[in-house]
Amino acid sequence: MSNPRRINTYRPERRAFLKMLALMGAAGALAGGELAALAADVVELPFANGARRVEAFPQKRPLLLLRTRPPLLETPMSVFNAGVFTANDAFYVRWHLADIPTEIDVDTYRVRVFGHVASPMDIYLSELVRGFAPFEIAAVNQCSGNSRGFFTPRVPGGEWGNGAMGNALWSGIRLKDLLAKAAPRAGARFVRFNGLDKGTQPNTPDFMKSLDIEHAMNGEVMIAYGMNHQPLPMLNGFPLRLVVPGWFATYWVKALTDIEVLEHPDDNFWMKSAYLVPDTPQASMKPGQAGVKMVPIGRMPPRSFITSLKDGDTVAAGRRVAVGGIAFGGDTGIARVMFSPDGGNNWHETDLENDYGKYSFRRFNTSFVPASKGDAVLMVQAVNNDGLAQPLQPNWNPGGYARNVVERTRIRVL
Ligand SMILES: Nc1nc2c(c(=O)[nH]1)N[C@H]1C(S)=C(S)[C@@H](COP(=O)(O)O)O[C@H]1N2
Ligand SMILES: [Mo]
Secondary structure: OOOHHHOOOHHHHHHHHHHHHHHHOOOOOOOOOOOOOOOOOEEEOOOOOOEEEEEOOOOOOOEEEEEOOOOEEEOOHHHHHOOOOOOHHHOOEEOOOOEOOOOOOOOOOEEEEEEOEOOOEEEEHHHHHHOOOEEEEEEEEEOOOOOHHHOOOOOOOOOOOOOOEEEEEEEEEEHHHHHHHHOEOOOOOEEEEEEOOEOOOOOOOOOEEEEEHHHHOOOOOEEEEEEOOEEOOHHHOOOOEEEOOOEOHHHOOOOEEEEEEEOOOOOOHHHHOOOEEEOOHHHOOOOOOOOOOEEEOOEOOOEEEEOOOOOOOEEOOOOOEEEEEEEEOOOOOEEEEEEEOOOOOOOEEOEEOOOOOOOOOEEEEEEEOOOOOEEEEEEEEEEEOOOOEOOOOOOOOOOOOOOOOOEEEEEEEO
């Protein structure tokens, strides 16, 4: 078993990070390697085989370890109670292929724009950072398989709890501006993205994702070099990653090096065979159901989570209890978050905090007075600005994707 702390060498990583910070023109001191110790070295997620060791990887505080190589690291739910933006060192990590970048030379790193364009180009980091108008957006990065561990019947894949998500302020440039410079030719239909990571076997399909050209050019899809005003952590795609606001993170290609304009649909493995969901409401089907049309996963539905209380917490009968949490609308903003203190019998609307834009987490607050002693089930339901509400029943699909059922927090009233 390899030592996870050794997958990355400390010095080159730090030097590259500082160079990138200088390139971004960021001022001020670095928040130096703060390791917020968690109480336990093992966390129990509430499903079968849910025990997770807690491990610190480079530039990361201890996170829930699902797999070492390539790393799958989950953010503990307590982090989401600390603020509306997820700290970079607590942000979850997901890679598919074992050969991930561990060192970057900021001076020689280049992005290639090629394919069905009039002016193919190779662009250095410094040109990309300085040569285009800066752009910023707050957006939730959520793995398609977030919460897969709760699927019943279970499905194969990374058995995440609810922590394969995070919210950051992304800074960089609009993809549209870079593509315009390369001048897509008539007939351009898709844009495919590839990063530095590779499989260890010659026949492992390289991880590539693509978007419709209209989507790629919508002025919101961006190439980010900053995450919460710091360079991206190496494990989150340093020095550049794609950000596709409102869409599942599978499209948010990390360590981005290749942007290829295509005239035809992309039939590479990661588009054609992986990350498909039923073309049904809530991407839901019955286990074993035949003849279901499958389509590439895309935009996110709304979700919400109580973060101020967790399963098993105790409160006092007759005393007002504050309840707070986070919600996001998916590909549009949050209209409201409803709260039920009694397993769904009564509901009331919560107060929403600051709005950081329609793709961001939004904090909500409310309170209730538990009348009687015993077990209580607290529920929250987000409704987005398209009128889409979280379902009361869980959806199911064989990939374990896009779970967004109304969550339940079970507490005890003493
Ligand atoms: N180059 C590259 N980019 C990638 C991936 C990958 O395996 N390789 N995985 C994608 C998936 S499925 C997810 S969920 C997100 C995870 O982003 P994070 O590790 O920054 O949290 O990265 C996406 N971008
Ligand atoms: Mo993912």
